[in-house]
Amino acid sequence: MYDFMLNAESIQWRDKAKKFVKNEVPRQMILDMDEDVIQYPTEYVKKLAEWNLLGLRFPKKWGGQGLDWVTETAVLEEIGLLPMSLGCLYSLPSICGEALDKFGTDAQKEKYLKPMLEGKKFTAEALTEPRGGSDFFGATSTAVKEGDQYILNGQKRFVVGAEGADFFLLYAKTDITAKNPRDSISLFIVEKDMGVESKYIYGLLGTRGGGAGRLFLKDVQVPEENLVLGEGKGGLIFYQMMIPERMTSAAGPLGMGRAALEIATKYAHKRKAFGHVIKNFQGVSFKLADSIMMLDAARAIVYQTARAIDSKQPGSICRRLVSEAKRFSTESANQIISNAMQVVGGIGYTNVFPLERMFRDIRLSTIWTGTSEVMNLIIQHEYFNELLKTEEVTRDVEMDAKESDAPEEKIYE
Ligand SMILES: Cc1cc2nc3c(=O)[nH]c(=O)nc-3n(C[C@H](O)[C@H](O)[C@H](O)COP(=O)(O)OP(=O)(O)OC[C@H]3O[C@@H](n4cnc5c(N)ncnc54)[C@H](O)[C@@H]3O)c2cc1C
Numbered sequence: 001m002y003d004f005m006l007n008a009e010s011i012q013w014r015d016k017a018k019k020f021v022k023n024e025v026p027r028q029m030i031l032d033m034d035e036d037v038i039q040y041p042t043e044y045v046k047k048l049a050e051w052n053l054l055g056l057r058f059p060k061k062w063g064g065q066g067l068d069w070v071t072e073t074a075v076l077e078e079i080g081l082l083p084m085s086l087g088c089l090y091s092l093p094s095i096c097g098e099a100l101d102k103f104g105t106d107a108q109k110e111k112y113l114k115p116m117l118e119g120k121k122f123t124a125e126a127l128t129e130p131r132g133g134s135d136f137f138g139a140t141s142t143a144v145k146e147g148d149q150y151i152l153n154g155q156k157r158f159v160v161g162a163e164g165a166d167f168f169l170l171y172a173k174t175d176i177t178a179k180n181p182r183d184s185i186s187l188f189i190v191e192k193d194m195g196v197e198s199k200y201i202y203g204l205l206g207t208r209g210g211g212a213g214r215l216f217l218k219d220v221q222v223p224e225e226n227l228v229l230g231e232g233k234g235g236l237i238f239y240q241m242m243i244p245e246r247m248t249s250a251a252g253p254l255g256m257g258r259a260a261l262e263i264a265t266k267y268a269h270k271r272k273a274f275g276h277v278i279k280n281f282q283g284v285s286f287k288l289a290d291s292i293m294m295l296d297a298a299r300a301i302v303y304q305t306a307r308a309i310d311s312k313q314p315g316s317i318c319r320r321l322v323s324e325a326k327r328f329s330t331e332s333a334n335q336i337i338s339n340a341m342q343v344v345g346g347i348g349y350t351n352v353f354p355l356e357r358m359f360r361d362i363r364l365s366t367i368w369t370g371t372s373e374v375m376n377l378i379i380q381h382e383y384f385n386e387l388l389k390t391e392e393v394t395r396d397v398e399m400d401a402k403e404s405d406a407p408e409e410k411i412y413e
Pocket of ligand 1: 125126127128131132133134135157158159160161204207212364367368369370371372373374377
């Protein structure tokens with residue numbers, strides 16, 4: 001019913017993703033991931049590659065499909081029906097691929113981007129450290145140049161896909177004395193076989209089975225050709241990577257929210273209490289109405305943002321919209337899933353329905369890839385800049401008050 005927002009090509013790819021999600025993801029794999037029996041679903045990532053669904057936005061030369069953000073968003077919404085670990089593993093080639101495609105050398109693309117999109121090499125991104133994730137530029141992992149290689153030391157935490165990854169996109173400080181912390185950090189392609197130790201994380205509330213791990217780097221030798229773009233360019237790459245990082249985090253929850261809403265709606269149509277189907281109680285149907293509206297609003301903001309990126313709007317506008325889309329979509333999906341559980345009642349809190357897994361999975365979405373608070377930092381920062389730097393060309397509405405030209409009343413200090 002939302003096909004009017006998509007062109008024919010986007011619909012074709014969206015339908016392909018729908019088919020993949022319906023037929024190619026075994027139920028038992030989902031259950032085993034949630035039980036931590038499977039710690040990294042290698043076959044799933046390979047199958048995505050076989051279906052040519054990975055890295056849709058990247059050039060065909062490197063194994064992508066040359067598509068736009070709107071199409072990727074439509075595909076992400078379908079993949080979002082799956083547990084969040086699977087959505088994340090689908091998104092990693094889009095996120096890591098962004099750095100390689102935009103800033104990598106042809107040799108780096110040939111060696112890492114292409115095999116990654118062919119499902120022959122698996123990737124993960126390593127930003128967060130035990131000392132913190134929000135303060136990205138406060139990272140303490142170091143990379144020191146020695147001859148024609150860098151020696152890396154430090155730790156990374158919560159790296160999804162670490163268990164199965166062949167290589168990491170990993171940020172480390174190359175200049176701890178830099179005046180501006182933004183110039184202090186660099187991005188490296190670090191192969192696991194270069195000596196990275198990875199340890200699987202048990203005990204996650206949800207989003208399990210995606211290979212989330214801790215990384216330990218002790219004198220890991222990385223050849224200089226694995227530095228991306230140049231020393232001190234990590235900040236620039238980070239800002240670019242945050243587009244797919246947060247857009248994938250925004251689009252997936254549309255699918256999960258939709259799935260929860262559909263389960264709750266079908267249940268409310270059948271379940272009876274006090275001699276009536278429960279959808280006849282406004283307390284139930286209005287909860288569904290809230291969810292329907294939130295999902296539509298989230299969909300609107302995410303697709304609008306995809307269009308803004310596709311039409312190359314200025315970086316500050318895209319940063320603000322991406323942050324709004326990420327925060328609004330993830331917070332809406334949290335609420336929609338919680339509403340769905342409320343509508344279904346006690347049985348929704350058990351593993352008879354997948355709502356309890358969704359409830360655990362989705363909770364992470366407002367924390368990872370930049371918390372809601374960090375999104376707010378960006379939204380207000382960019383808006384202040386936009387508004388205060390723009391020349392006033394519209395009506396000065398502030399003056400439409402009876403006493404508006406009373407300067408003695410307009411005291412600001
Ligand atoms: C299961 C899982 C998977 C993950 N996957 C990855 C991954 O693949 N790769 C990766 O690099 N990272 C990953 N992360 C890390 C995730 O991105 C971070 O947890 C997140 O960015 C927050 O960092 P933190 O946990 O260190 O919290 P902190 O940065 O310590 O923040 C703690 C609290 O303080 C708030 N806060 C911090 N600074 C400010 C501020 N300036 N203003 C207002 N509030 C503030 C935060 O919003 C938060 O509420 C994952 C995390 C989890 C749990």
